[in-house]
Amino acid sequence: MRNYGYSEEGDQSSIGDWHLWQKVLRFTAAYKFTLALAILISLVITAGTLTLPYLVQVAIDTCIVAPDVASQVRFSGLTKISILYGILIIGVFFSHFFQVQLLEWIGQSVMHNVRQRLFSHLLHLDLAFFNTNATGRLVTRLTNDIQNMNEMFTSVIITLFNDLLRIVGILVLLFWMNSSLALLMSIFIPLALIITVLFARLAREKFRAIRSQLAKINSFLAEMLSGMAILQLFGQQQRAETNFFDLSREYLNRTLAQIKLFGIFMPLSELMSSTAIAFILWYGGNEILRDRLTLGELVAFISYMRLFFQPLRELSQKYSVVQSAMASAERIFQLLEIKSTIVEPPSPVILPKKTSAGLTFTNIRFSYNHDDIVLDDVSLTLCPGQTVALVGTTGSGKTTLVNLLLRFYEPQQGKIEIDGIDIRNIALQNLRSIVGVILQDVLILQDTLLANIVMETDVGRDKVERILMQTGMDRFVNKLPAGLDTQIGEGGVELSTGEKQLLAFARVLCRDPAILVLDEATAAIDTESENILEQAIGDSFRNRTSLVIAHRLSTIRRADHIVVMSRGKIVEQGSHDELLARDGYYASLIAMDHQQAIDTGDSRPYPATR
Ligand SMILES: Nc1ncnc2c1ncn2[C@@H]1O[C@H](COP(=O)(O)OP(=O)(O)OP(=O)(O)O)[C@@H](O)[C@H]1O
Numbered sequence: 001m002r003n004y005g006y007s008e009e010g011d012q013s014s015i016g017d018w019h020l021w022q023k024v025l026r027f028t029a030a031y032k033f034t035l036a037l038a039i040l041i042s043l044v045i046t047a048g049t050l051t052l053p054y055l056v057q058v059a060i061d062t063c064i065v066a067p068d069v070a071s072q073v074r075f076s077g078l079t080k081i082s083i084l085y086g087i088l089i090i091g092v093f094f095s096h097f098f099q100v101q102l103l104e105w106i107g108q109s110v111m112h113n114v115r116q117r118l119f120s121h122l123l124h125l126d127l128a129f130f131n132t133n134a135t136g137r138l139v140t141r142l143t144n145d146i147q148n149m150n151e152m153f154t155s156v157i158i159t160l161f162n163d164l165l166r167i168v169g170i171l172v173l174l175f176w177m178n179s180s181l182a183l184l185m186s187i188f189i190p191l192a193l194i195i196t197v198l199f200a201r202l203a204r205e206k207f208r209a210i211r212s213q214l215a216k217i218n219s220f221l222a223e224m225l226s227g228m229a230i231l232q233l234f235g236q237q238q239r240a241e242t243n244f245f246d247l248s249r250e251y252l253n254r255t256l257a258q259i260k261l262f263g264i265f266m267p268l269s270e271l272m273s274s275t276a277i278a279f280i281l282w283y284g285g286n287e288i289l290r291d292r293l294t295l296g297e298l299v300a301f302i303s304y305m306r307l308f309f310q311p312l313r314e315l316s317q318k319y320s321v322v323q324s325a326m327a328s329a330e331r332i333f334q335l336l337e338i339k340s341t342i343v344e345p346p347s348p349v350i351l352p353k354k355t356s357a358g359l360t361f362t363n364i365r366f367s368y369n370h371d372d373i374v375l376d377d378v379s380l381t382l383c384p385g386q387t388v389a390l391v392g393t394t395g396s397g398k399t400t401l402v403n404l405l406l407r408f409y410e411p412q413q414g415k416i417e418i419d420g421i422d423i424r425n426i427a428l429q430n431l432r433s434i435v436g437v438i439l440q441d442v443l444i445l446q447d448t449l450l451a452n453i454v455m456e457t458d459v460g461r462d463k464v465e466r467i468l469m470q471t472g473m474d475r476f477v478n479k480l481p482a483g484l485d486t487q488i489g490e491g492g493v494e495l496s497t498g499e500k501q502l503l504a505f506a507r508v509l510c511r512d513p514a515i516l517v518l519d520e521a522t523a524a525i526d527t528e529s530e531n532i533l534e535q536a537i538g539d540s541f542r543n544r545t546s547l548v549i550a551h552r553l554s555t556i557r558r559a560d561h562i563v564v565m566s567r568g569k570i571v572e573q574g575s576h577d578e579l580l581a582r583d584g585y586y587a588s589l590i591a592m593d594h595q596q597a598i599d600t601g602d603s604r605p606y607p608a609t610r
Contacts, residue, residue, distance in 0.1 A: 017326070024149075024329050027114060031106045038106070039161060041099040046165045048092040050173060053303035055085050060296035107153030111146050118142055118332060126340050127408045131368065135226070136219030141335055144214065145328035152325030156318045163311030163318070170308045177297055184283055185305065188276045192312050195272070199265045200319040206258035207324045213251045220247055266313070273309035277302055342407050348427035351434055355419050356384040357514035357545040359405075365413035366404060374400050375411070376568040382515075387541050387558060389550035391589065392565030398549045402517050405435060405547075418515070436513025440520075442500040446489035449480065452503060459510045467509050471536035476502050498533065505536050516546040520555065562586065 028035060062069065063078040119142065130138075174182035224231060224240055231240060280301055287293035359382040366375040375397045382388050390398045403409050405416055407423060416423045423431055445452050453464055464484065468474040476499060480486040486493050488503075495503065508516065518537070537555065540546075550556045562579055564572040564586045571585045579586035 020330055023333050027110050034102055034106055038099050038102045041095050042162050045092055045095045046169055048088050050169050053300040055081050057296035057300035060299055061294045065295050107150045111150045115146050121336055124340055126342050134219045136222035137215055140215045140218045145332055148325045148328035151321050156321050160318050163315055166311050170304050174304055181284055196315055202261055203320040204323045206261055207320050209254045213254050217247050269313045277305055344428055345425045349421055349425050350427055350430050355514045358384045358419050359545055360417045363414035364411045366411045374568050378570055382545050384545055385543050386560045387546040388561045388563055389548045389556050389559035390563050391550055396565040397568045398565055399519055434513055435515045436508035436511055437517040438504045438508055442504045444489045448485050449488055450484040453506045453510055471539050472532050473502050473506055473536055476532055509540055516544050518548045520549055520551045
């Protein structure tokens with residue numbers, strides 16, 4: 001099991017964490033007046049609800065069972081009370097409606113803000129963070145956890161306030177009406193509280209178990225869906241199905257356990273409320289017979305009892321929701337508080353677009369996990385306008401060098417300079433616009449080809465067309481049904497690997513970077529794309545400082561200088577001919593590749609001869 005940095009088990013007792021409450025409330029600060037209005041409406045609702053049984057009492061005692069009063073007066077009294085009752089229930093209904101609208105609006109708006117904050121925070125975190133935090137978990141944070149927090153606003157905070165207000169109000173009323181009957185009823189309060197607290201604790205465990213299982217399912221699904229091609233290629237469907245079955249069954253079991261708990265608690269609570277009413281009926285009936293209580297008072301008492309037990313029952317569920325919401329809030333805030341280690345320099349240097357672009361790596365030492373050394377004392381210089389090819393066995397650290405140049409990661413030792421300026425002092429966005437990178441993985445946006453090339457820049461269509469023409473890439477564009485306006489990405493035209501590389505190339509050339517970095521795809525690309533790419537590469541490298549992780553014969557030959565890496569070290573460097581003559585690593589790399597190509601009948605990526 002991976003360590004995800006912050007764990008699902010973080011939901012211990014966050015409900016009593018005042019600091020966490022403060023953070024949650026900070027998000028609601030902008031809505032404080034609306035919240036205050038919602039609380040005010042709570043008072044109106046409680047007062048209205050508690051007046052209803054009292055009206056029934058008055059109706060019974062002064063109109064229905066009042067033989068001494070003239071019948072005309074009783075009829076008109078009953079009509080007046082009924083009208084008042086009607087007005088009150090309509091008032092309570094509309095207050096409720098208005099309150100729910102307000103709370104939903106606050107809850108949804110707060111969640112919208114949290115969601116935005118969280119996503120924009122994620123957008124600026126280091127890549128190292130994403131290496132150790134599974135995508136599925138992060139998606140859970142942005143969806144389920146935020147929804148959980150929302151529940152707290154909409155269905156809990158104020159209704160909890162409503163409930164508490166109602167419980168206190170009823171207790172006061174009952175003691176005012178008949179203290180001995182109220183005292184009898186009070187026996188049930190500790191009992192109800194014990195059951196409620198016990199249930200709340202058990203329910204919390206169940207909720208937590210369900211949520212952590214859901215997070216596992218999300219994480220598993222994200223991994224499986226993103227790796228579908230590999231999954232099918234290696235025929236792992238059966239295994240994935242079995243694993244998913246186990247995860248899903250565990251989720252089912254945990255959900256059923258929670259339902260069972262509710263199944264026990266609900267009838268138990270109902271039983272207690274009915275028993276309390278039976279007691280009141282017995283005791284109150286006796287009191288009526290002794291003329292110490294009126295029928296209206298007894299009926300009102302029973303109504304109040306019903307109103308009393310209902311929020312008590314719901315309190316335990318709401319406690320669980322708050323608990324779960326606070327656990328979610330805790331995880332969201334933990335995520336929000338993670339600091340990026342790659343930060344903007346305090347006074348950033350902005351390099352001009354046409355910087356001469358000399359590039360040096362000095363004594364670079366780096367490891368991803370502070371354990372296995374990936375780059376060990378690597379020093380390399382690229383003079384302005386020079387093309388350097390990086391070659392080496394797989395995993396020797398070539399891509400890592402590019403990652404460091406782009407400041408996706410920070411070296412543990414050494415420095416990288418562009419024109420003598422440490423890249424840590426260059427504004428991050430400026431650095432990434434000076435260094436144009438074409439990676440093996442190309443991000444395709446669901447938009448037109450033109451929008452995919454232009455992206456955030458203000459490059460016009462004319463310039464794009466000119467670049468495409470100059471580099472010969474217009475041949476690829478002209479093949480597409482609507483040229484530059486062809487919709488690509490999901491639901492649009494599917495591009496081949498080679499075409500994607502061409503797109504990435506066009507994207508970078510539009511930005512006209514001073515330094516060009518190319519991580520050549522090892523995957524075979526179709527011949528036509530390769531031919532176009534050849535020409536594009538040739539044109540773009542001219543007079544531009546370029547670093548290429550090279551696999552293609554043409555690229556290696558074109559390089560001014562070849563650097564050979566093995567196990568995180570530079571083991572050789574020189575021109576193609578010099579290195580072959582040396583008969584060292586490079587020569588054996590070429591020979592190895594040549595042999596492999598003969599064995600597999602593949603085209604040869606590395607040149608076999610001088
Ligand atoms: N994000 C990462 N987290 C941890 N280790 C990584 C990460 N990326 C790469 N590595 C490890 O660092 C080492 C160097 O990887 P790198 O991708 O730089 O090699 P490379 O020479 O570019 O290989 P290839 O030619 O196969 O792309 C490898 O052992 C790899 O497993």
